[in-house]
Amino acid sequence: MASWFYASEGKQQGPFPDGQFRDLIAQGVVRPDTLVWTEGMAGWQKAAEIPGLVGGGAPPMIPAGGPPMMGGGGYGGAAGGSLTADFSAFGLLGRSIVFVIGILLVIPAPWVTVWFYKYITSHIQVPGRPNFGFAGQPMDIWWALMANALLTYAGATGISFAPLLAVIANAFLAWVILRWIVANLTSNGERLPLSFQGSAIGYVGWYLLMMISTITIIGWAWVIAFWMRWNCRNIEGTRREVAFNGSGWQILWRSVVFSLACSLLIPIPWMLRWYGRWFVSQFALVDRGAAARAY
Template identity: 80%
Template sequence: MASWFYASEGKQQGPYPEAQFRDLVSQGVVRPDTLVWTEGMAGWQKAAEIPGLIGGAGAPPMIPTAGGPPMRAGTDQPLTADFSVFGLLGRTIVFIIGMLLVIPAPWVAVWFYKWITSHIHVPGRPNFGFAGQPMDIWWVFMANGLLTYASFTGISFAPLVATVINAFLAWMIIRWIAANLTSNGERLPISFQGSAVGYVGWYLLLFISTITIIGWAWVMAFWMRWICRNIEGTRREVVFSGSGWEILWRTFVFSLASSFIIPIPWMLRWYGRWYVSQFALADRGAVNHGF
């Protein structure tokens, strides 16, 4: 017997047995434009897009063949991404150019984050998105762009100072991003509570660990876990499962293949999709609003 979920006011409702779900359809609770999900579906879809569900209550709803399960207690549900090959490459290039030009940085950053989040699928959170605006922290992005030129000042300690300031600015950006994540157009009550000192410390440790050639990958893995532990306002805990070894060998393959230029678009998507999939949601047993 199929179990169905539907989205209402940015929250996941369900599961409902098929018979009860049909009643919700007939009562108008589930409308043609309501996003619904059942096991076997690749993602959330409008009810009207599923043959036999709307206007065909006498027949069982058709269940698509591909997909993954909704969030279940005690299991980790990974995030997924459907980045297109040239879509990700093109936007990454524009993002880098926008940061180097400094003035367009806030607009380019928001444009980039909106596209990225719209292509990430979060279990139980349909239409994942981003609501930040360019003028929210415009000066942070412009300062970030300006700091890329620190090494050209001729001042010996300028790059080190720029690195510390960049770390602090990155901390501000991650807090801003977390506060502006949305589902079905509504902001999620999420916040990043990691301290500025802690974030800057991890940033500098990652920078220093590059001396070891390979140690940076393990620092990155632990840093991601620290970030996840400091995400609050979620009913489900955000976890990062990637290991240092996995990050290392994938980065090596990415770098090696990209040296041939032509494979860059495909390697960028391969790496990006894998990285997103290492973040997952796990039930923490609390009943809060959020993810």
């Protein structure tokens, strides 16, 4: 069954099942000049231009390419828009606790990882990508997920490995997992044509730099900001580019507030949601090259 979206006051509304959407048309909520979109359309169009929806009209000209991104700057315009998240305080906390326990137990790691990522992506709204989700399966890269969990378990229990080799191995596994995550992102149940093209050597280098930067007490925040931008520049396969807008200073002061508040225990659920929502909102879809010009 088709799911419909419509634009109201510059924001995307939906999805609505076909029957409910036609009720909105009958009620006058969706008018002939309202911009609408459903899977299979190349872009946002006025409802009156779609044959059989609200009236007559010639079949629209369908341009090449996928549907335009929708954001604060309009429909199909230069601005794609920032991502948003609607995590609930206890929902995110509860799943985070189960995720950590599953990783420490090692064997459940592939299952709890997929379960956790499905929850996270289902609560993130991406401009122009309705019903954002994750299609990865536990057995896709079970070896990487379990090896990563084993190293995490070893660190948590104090089991000694060669420190540098363990860090490099963990960084490589994180690179494998990131490639898997990007390749399995979906919209409306269909995999997006995305891939992560950053090299393993580059990723390990950033990982090591982040570890070393902790010596400076505050420098790690700026390393993370630039690392996130490097990751975003290496996501390919779409007309738009993913950008990270957070600065080192923003990451630092929010991390300090988060840590201090969590030391009181009671605020943990709300602080985790606050930090998670902010971090997601720092990712945005922009025209290719716009992120490079901004920095």
